[in-house]
Amino acid sequence: MSENATHITEYKTLGIVLVTLLFFTLITIVVTSFDLAVWNVVLALVIAGTKGFLVVTYFMHIKYESLLLKILVGMVFFLFALILVITFIDYAYR
Amino acid sequence: MENELIHKEETRDDTAAKLGMWIFIFTELLLFGGLFIVYSVFRTQYSREFHQAALELNVTIGAFNTIVLLISSMTIAMALTALQKNNKKLSLRLIGITILMAFVFLVNKYFEWGAKFHHGIYPGSELMMKFEHGHLLYFSLYFFMTGLHALHIIAGMVLLSVIFFRIKKGIIHSEKYVFLENGALYWHLVDLIWIFLFPLLYLIT
Amino acid sequence: MINATTTMESVSYLDHKGKYKGIFAWIFATDHKRIALLYLYAISTFFVIGAILGLLMRLELISPGQTIMTAQTYNGIFTVHGIMMIFMVVIPGLSAIFGNFFLPILIGAKDVAFPRLNLFSWYIFITGSILAVLSQFLRSGPPDTGWTFYAPYSTATGTNVIFATTAAFVLGFSSILTGLNFIVTIHRMRAPKMKFFSMPLFPWSIYATAWIQVLATPIIAITLLMLIAERLFKIGFFDPAYGGDPILFQHMFWIYSHPAVYIMILPAMGVITEIIPTFCQRKVYGYKAIAMSSLAIAGVGYLVWGHHMFTSGMSETARWVFSLLTFIVAIPSAVKVFNWLATMYKGSIDLKPPLLYALSFIFLFSIGGLTGLVLGSLATNIQVHDTSFVVAHFHYIVFGGMGFGFFAALHYWFPKIYGRMYNFRRANIAWGILFVGFNLLYFPLFIIGMQGMPRRYYDYLPQFQTGHVISTIGGIILIIGLFLMIRNLVLGARKGAKAPANPWNGSTLEWQIVSPPPQENFDEDPLIKNNPYDYE
Ligand SMILES: [Cu+2]
Numbered sequence: 001m002s003e004n005a006t007h008i009t010e011y012k013t014l015g016i017v018l019v020t021l022l023f024f025t026l027i028t029i030v031v032t033s034f035d036l037a038v039w040n041v042v043l044a045l046v047i048a049g050t051k052g053f054l055v056v057t058y059f060m061h062i063k064y065e066s067l068l069l070k071i072l073v074g075m076v077f078f079l080f081a082l083i084l085v086i087t088f089i090d091y092a093y094r
Numbered sequence: 095m096e097n098e099l100i101h102k103e104e105t106r107d108d109t110a111a112k113l114g115m116w117i118f119i120f121t122e123l124l125l126f127g128g129l130f131i132v133y134s135v136f137r138t139q140y141s142r143e144f145h146q147a148a149l150e151l152n153v154t155i156g157a158f159n160t161i162v163l164l165i166s167s168m169t170i171a172m173a174l175t176a177l178q179k180n181n182k183k184l185s186l187r188l189i190g191i192t193i194l195m196a197f198v199f200l201v202n203k204y205f206e207w208g209a210k211f212h213h214g215i216y217p218g219s220e221l222m223m224k225f226e227h228g229h230l231l232y233f234s235l236y237f238f239m240t241g242l243h244a245l246h247i248i249a250g251m252v253l254l255s256v257i258f259f260r261i262k263k264g265i266i267h268s269e270k271y272v273f274l275e276n277g278a279l280y281w282h283l284v285d286l287i288w289i290f291l292f293p294l295l296y297l298i299t
Numbered sequence: 300m301i302n303a304t305t306t307m308e309s310v311s312y313l314d315h316k317g318k319y320k321g322i323f324a325w326i327f328a329t330d331h332k333r334i335a336l337l338y339l340y341a342i343s344t345f346f347v348i349g350a351i352l353g354l355l356m357r358l359e360l361i362s363p364g365q366t367i368m369t370a371q372t373y374n375g376i377f378t379v380h381g382i383m384m385i386f387m388v389v390i391p392g393l394s395a396i397f398g399n400f401f402l403p404i405l406i407g408a409k410d411v412a413f414p415r416l417n418l419f420s421w422y423i424f425i426t427g428s429i430l431a432v433l434s435q436f437l438r439s440g441p442p443d444t445g446w447t448f449y450a451p452y453s454t455a456t457g458t459n460v461i462f463a464t465t466a467a468f469v470l471g472f473s474s475i476l477t478g479l480n481f482i483v484t485i486h487r488m489r490a491p492k493m494k495f496f497s498m499p500l501f502p503w504s505i506y507a508t509a510w511i512q513v514l515a516t517p518i519i520a521i522t523l524l525m526l527i528a529e530r531l532f533k534i535g536f537f538d539p540a541y542g543g544d545p546i547l548f549q550h551m552f553w554i555y556s557h558p559a560v561y562i563m564i565l566p567a568m569g570v571i572t573e574i575i576p577t578f579c580q581r582k583v584y585g586y587k588a589i590a591m592s593s594l595a596i597a598g599v600g601y602l603v604w605g606h607h608m609f610t611s612g613m614s615e616t617a618r619w620v621f622s623l624l625t626f627i628v629a630i631p632s633a634v635k636v637f638n639w640l641a642t643m644y645k646g647s648i649d650l651k652p653p654l655l656y657a658l659s660f661i662f663l664f665s666i667g668g669l670t671g672l673v674l675g676s677l678a679t680n681i682q683v684h685d686t687s688f689v690v691a692h693f694h695y696i697v698f699g700g701m702g703f704g705f706f707a708a709l710h711y712w713f714p715k716i717y718g719r720m721y722n723f724r725r726a727n728i729a730w731g732i733l734f735v736g737f738n739l740l741y742f743p744l745f746i747i748g749m750q751g752m753p754r755r756y757y758d759y760l761p762q763f764q765t766g767h768v769i770s771t772i773g774g775i776i777l778i779i780g781l782f783l784m785i786r787n788l789v790l791g792a793r794k795g796a797k798a799p800a801n802p803w804n805g806s807t808l809e810w811q812i813v814s815p816p817p818q819e820n821f822d823e824d825p826l827i828k829n830n831p832y833d834y835e
Contacts, residue, residue, distance in 0.1 A: 008178045009171065018168040025160055029153065032297040044293035051289045059171045059282045066109075068486070069116060076120045079514060079601065080127045084134065086602055087550055090617035091135055110412050110487040117479045121517045128521035128551060132536060135547055217532035227535075227542020234534035238525070 007064035017058045024051050108272040115276040119283050122246075126287050129239055133294060136231045143228025148298060151236070155206050156296035159199050160288065166195035167285040170254070170278045180268040182261060189258045192281065196251045203244055207237075236295055243291060246284050253277050309817035311718065329414035332816060335400035336716070337421050342396060343785075345387045345428065350781060352380040357740070357774040360767045363759050370757045374443035375458070377755060379435055381446030382463055386470045387428050389701050390559060393566035394512070395424070395477055397708045398505045400716065402481060404809045404816060405499045407490025407825045412483040420476040427469035434462030445755060447556070450537035450548040454529045461530055464523040471516045471523075474562070478512030481505055492827045499807045499831040500589050504569025507593040511558045511565075515601065519555035522548065546611050553604035561600045563697060564664075565593055567704025568635055571657045574711050575639050576832045577805040578654040579646025583832045585638040592631035599628045609680045618677055625675035632668055636661060651803070652726040656707035659734050663699025667692055670745065685755075688748025691741045699737060706733075706784065713788065714798030718815040721791025729787055732780030739773025807831050 028047040032040050057063045062073055137144050173188035207216075210233075214221035217237050222230055257277045260266045266273050310316075312332045319327050328334060356376055359366050368376070399417065403410055411417050435441040442463040444453045453460050485506050489498070526548070528534050535541025537548040576583045583589065605613060605621030613621075639661060648654070670692040673679045683689065714720050744752075747766035752759055759767070801810040808825050809816070 006178070009175055011172055011175060014168050014171050014175065018164060021164045022161060025157065025164065028293055028297060029157055032293065041298050044297050048290050048293050052286055055167065055282055055286050055289065059167055059285075060279055065112075069113070072116065072120070076123060076514070080124065080130075082602065083127075083518075083554060084131055086605075086617075086620070087131055087135070087554075088138075089620050090546075090550070090605070090613045091138060093614035093616040107412070107487055110483050113486060114413060114416075114479055114483045117482055117513055121475050121479075121513055124514060124517035125521050128518045128554075131551070132525070132547065135544065136536075139544075140542070217528070217534050223533065223541075230535055231542055234532075234536065238528060238534060242524075 007061065009058065009061065009064075013058060017054055021051055021054060106270070108275075111272045111276060112279075115279050119279060122283055123287075126239075126242070126290075129235070129242070130290070130294075133235055133239070136228070136235065140228025140231060143226050144232050144298075147229045147232035148295065151296050152206065153296050155202060156292055159202050160292045162195050162199050162202070163285045163288050166192045166199075167282055169195065170281045174271065174274055174278050177261065177266070177268055177271050177274055182267070185274075186258060186261055189254055189261070193251055193254050193258070196247050196254075199247060200244065203240065207240075239291055239295065243284070243287055246287070250277075250281050250284050253280060309813070309819075309822050311813070311815040312818050313718070313815050315818040327418070329410075329418050330818065331399050331403050331410050331414065331417060332716075334417050334421055335396050338391065338395040338399065338424070341421075341425065341428065342388055342392055345383050347781075347785075349380055349383040349388060350778060352376050352383070354774050354778055356380065357771040359757070360759070361771045362767075363761055363764060371440070371443065373757045374755075375435070375441030378442050378445055378463075382431055382442075382467065384697075385446050385559070386467050387424075387431060389563040389697055390474060391424060391470075391477070392563070392701065392705055393570065393708060394481070394505055394508050394562070395420075397501075397570065397712065398477075398481060398508075398566060401712065401809055402484060402502055402505050403488065404812070404820050405502050405807055406485065406488065407493050407808055407821065407827060408484065408488035409819050409821065410488075411480050412488055413480050416476055417480055420473045420480070423469060423473035423476070427466050427473060430462060430469060431466035434459045434466060437462060447552060448523070448526060449552075450526065450529070450543075450545045451539060453526060454538050461527055464526055468520055468523045468527075471520050474512050475516045478509035478516075481509040482513065485509075490825060490827055496587065496590070497827065497829050497831060500572040500583065500586070500593075501566070501569035503590045504565045504572070504593045507597040508562050508565045511562050511597050511600070515555045515558040515562075518551060519559075522551040522555070525551075546608070546613065549608050549611055550604070553607045554601075557604040557607065558597075558601050560693075560696065561596055563701040564704075565596060567660065567701045567708075568593070570704050570708040570711070571639060571660050572635070573805075573807065574653050574657040574707055575642050576834065577711075577803050578649045578651060578657075579643050580649075580804065580834045581642050581646035581832075582830065582834055583638070584641035584644075585634075586830065586832070588634055589638050592634040595631040596628065599624065599631070603628050606675050606680070609677060610684045622675055622677050622680075626672065629668065629672060629675075636665060636668075652721075652723060652730060653707050653711035653803070655727065655730045656703050656710055659730070660700060660703040660707060663695050663703060663737070667695030667699055670695065683748055685753055686748035687744040687752045687754050690754045691744035691748060694741045694744075699741070703737075706730075709788065711803070712809070713791065714802045715809055715814045715816065717792045717795070718798055718813075719791055719793075719795035720798045720802065721787050721795055725783065725787040729780050729784035732776060732783060734780075736773050736775075736777030736780050740770050740777050741773070743767070743769045743773075806833050 024047050028044055031043050031047075034040075036043070056073065062070060169188045170192045173185045173192065176182075176185035176188060210216065215233055216222070217234060222233060225233070254277055257266060257274050260273065312330055315330075317324055317328070325333055325337060328337075355368070356373065359368050359373055399411070437459050440458045442448075442453075442458045442460045443456060444458075444460060448460065448464060448467075453464075485498075485502060489495075525534070525536050529537055529543075533541065535543045537543045537545050539545060572583065572589055603621060603624040605617055606625045609618055609621075670688070674683065674689065674692060710721070710726060743766040747763045748754075750763070752763045752766070798814045800813050802814075803810070806828075808827075808831075811825055812821060
């Protein structure tokens with residue numbers, strides 16, 4: 001953990017991240033306007049996941065945080081996925 | 095261990111404050127996570143009705159609000175950068191823009207909800223009670239999820255306003271900015287949740 | 300041996316004079332030790348009220364048909380008993396009282412990471428408790444859903460469900476903030492040289508508990524919010540009349556409420572792990588195994604909630620998966636039990652009151668845990684589902700486990716908290732009466748449960764009466780034991796003999812400082828050992 005050497009994210013980096021996020025937003029709107037059956041959901045969620053990853057990594061500075069915090073964030077998303085899957089063991093096999 | 099450096103009391107521990115904020119964010123994520131579980135269960139059970147009901151939402155308004163929130167998320171991140179670089183004036187201005195964006199989001203939401211109410215679609219309304227089950231559940235989820243999210247926007251606005259005045263007074267400054275950092279984290283969380291709400295409610299038709 | 304490293308001049312936290320006077324010196328205190336006592340007094344009060352409600356239920360059940368109350372009152376009383384005991388006593392109990400008091404001391408810190416947030420959590424706790432109590436008296440009458448608030452009955456009943464669920468929501472918020480505070484405290488406030496693996500095992504169990512508090516409570520929070528919205532606006536999530544799914548409510552409810560059992564029991568296990576080495580003067584057997592088993596219980600315990608729903612109409616596949624996961628979670632619990640026993644092997648066992656409580660914890664918890672496997676396996680579950688067998692099982696876990704763990708902690712740390720000692724002879728007598736009363740009260744419920752006595756029933760077939768009478772007699776004995784124990788402790792706190800710094804010859808940090816601890820816990824940097832249980 002680097003206690004004192006705080007990382008300052010440059011304006012330019014933040015700007016690039018925003019442009020990327022807006023680009024993905026456009027893509028997701030365009031893609032979902034076609035009827036691709038199940039793939040609509042998959043694509044929309046993959047794009048949302050990517051956008052979320054960018055926000056967490058750059059806007060929320062997880063990239064520059066301690067390993068502990070990175071592990072914890074990963075753990076929370078993993079835990080949520082696990083609960084969702086286990087719940088669907090019920091609903092998928094009814 | 096890294097703790098040896100900062101254990102002595104009176105030493106401010108920004109890492110602790112930030113860790114605390116992150117844990118709080120985890121609880122918020124799981125709070126909405128519970129809603130996403132409910133959403134996915136009903137969506138698989140009533141995919142046809144969800145499909146039709148989602149068509150009744152206005153994608154343009156949703157997309158506009160998405161853009162507003164994304165920009166505000168960047169401005170608050172930049173406000174932190176500005177304060178870290180000791181540019182108080184720019185930082186204040188950027189926080190101001192963020193709060194303004196939040197306000198725009200709420201106004202937009204107000205008109206969106208207002209239009210639905212006008213058509214008789216609101217929780218417990220006579221019209222909604224007559225809907226098909228999946229249709230009703232979709233709109234219940236829509237109101238519940240966006241409503242809870244809007245409450246978080248309001249909480250974020252209050253938090254950012256407090257931070258705004260504290261920076262102005264010099265309580266938060268370029269050497270002591272963890273409060274702004276945590277406020278920004280909270281705002282990103284609000285953005286993060288919307289990133290998932292938008293496709294789930296507006297796009298997956 | 301360890302001597303008190305603190306000089307005698309230091310002012311104890313009980314006598315410390317701060318900004319405020321009188322009662323304000325307590326209710327505005329940010330010192331973790333004072334907050335712990337605030338919790339202790341509040342929770343003990345709720346516990347006594349809850350116990351009296353329980354006794355009323357037992358008296359009603361002494362004969363079939365109406366005995367002392369109407370059926371609706373009975374429904375109200377078992378709901379209130381459940382809500383109070385679960386949300387206001389056992390969930391906050393050990394972690395908010397003894398976690399607050401001893402976690403910072405055991406890791407060599409002066410306070411928790413966020414002292415003001417800590418006090419704030421107490422206020423939220425009190426607010427939630429007041430709401431819960433109010434829900435009993437407002438005009439539509441006490442909720443009659445049971446503490447589980449199962450939909451769709453809870454969406455339809457005319458009683459005060461909204462108040463009770465709001466109370467549970469607020470109490471959950473307090474629980475989250477306490478957990479958050481403890482996690483950050485353990486990560487950031489440990490004394491220099493105090494590594495994760497040189498912490499005593501009570502902090503380890505508090506750490507695992509805190510993670511469950513933080514990661515599970517939000518799920519119940521959102522579920523209760525949905526239930527409230529359901530009642531207010533008919534949003535239909537859990538109401539089959541609108542296409543909702545009551546089984547989904549059960550999923551959401553138990554995703555929290557099963558891990559909540561570990562919020563109750565893990566800190567109790569931590570306490571036992573502190574007491575056994577002290578009274579056997581032996582190093583803990585398998586330190587790392589016990590520490591890791593706490594985390595394992597927290598992790599796997601999150602994934603087993605479905606065992607409460609075997610008869611609800613869940614899919615076949617989900618049922619065997621949940622049954623399997625439930626059996627897996629028994630492994631780390633068993634690891635702890637075997638390690639405690641191995642610690643005692645060849646130790647010089649000193650049968651003082653704290654150890655008596657600790658040993659009865661192991662005994663009662665083992666009965667509760669093994670009957671838990673009867674409930675966790677599919678075939679037997681269907682036979683005893685929703686019978687008094689379940690009631691007996693979870694009282695053996697929650698009362699026999701968490702309750703006796705709580706009493707053990709109280710008797711173990713009492714001299715440190717108050718700087719005085721209670722009377723051992725009276726403590727032993729009270730323990731004996733409690734232990735006999737407890738088993739008389741709950742063991743018959745296993746038997747009549749197997750024979751088919753449903754839980755929560757107001758009336759029953761005459762063939763179950765013998766069991767109910769024995770159980771009610773046990774309940775009365777238990778209440779007498781409880782009264783004797785509390786009386787002995789109150790007398791001890793007021794007039795007991797002055798306690799030395801280390802009355803039990805313990806090796807962990809709290810015994811290095813004077814009793815009661817000074818305001819700042821450590822006047823000098825504490826001596827930190829690599830292994831906290833260094834007896835040999
Ligand atoms: Cu369970």
